[in-house]
Amino acid sequence: MDDETVRFDTKIAVLLRDDLAVWQRLNVTAFLVSGIAGTRAEVVGEAYQDADGTTYLPMFRQPVMVFEGSKEFMRTAHERALKRGIEHSVFTQELFATGNDRDNRAAVKAVRTAELDLVGIAVYGPRNAVDKVLKGAAKHP
Incomplete structure (x- = not known):
């Protein structure tokens, strides 16, 4: 086994609003990172296999870093991501009331960018750019 530390030029990070319930944090995180995995094939590794030959997805x-911030900071980070052209997924408060992808997309489409009630965003891009988008966020406890 190679002992050399693996460094990544890119970063995957999730920012969650700090007033969410635990179940909401987990749900939002899962949905947000699916957008990255579904569109950026290079971030997904090979299938896993145990010693018995059973294969897993x-x-x-690379690691996914999770941060938290206030409602106001969510807006700031979103604006930074937009200005820097950083790919990101969004999860709004309204999505807790929907039950499928069609209704999720319609709920986001109904609200102007500056008025989105963001509860989470996931960003993917060059490490330094992602760090600038999330500057001031606290690591999730």
Whole structure:
């Protein structure tokens, strides 16, 4: 086994609003990172296999960092991501009341960018750019 530390030029990070219930944090995180996995094939590794030969689904090749911030900070981070052209997924408060992808997309489409009630965003891009988008966020406890 190679002892050399693996460094990534890119970063995957999730920012969650700090007033969410635990179940909401988990749900939002899962939905947000699915947008990255579904559109950026290079971030997903190979399938896993145990010693008995049972195969499991692949996962991200790199860590996913999770942060939290206030409602106001969510807006700031979203604006930074937009200005920097950083790919990101969004989860709004309204999505807790929907039950499928069609209704989720319609709920987001009904609200102007500046008025989105964001509870989470996931960002993917060059490490330094992602760090600038999330500057001031606290690591999730």
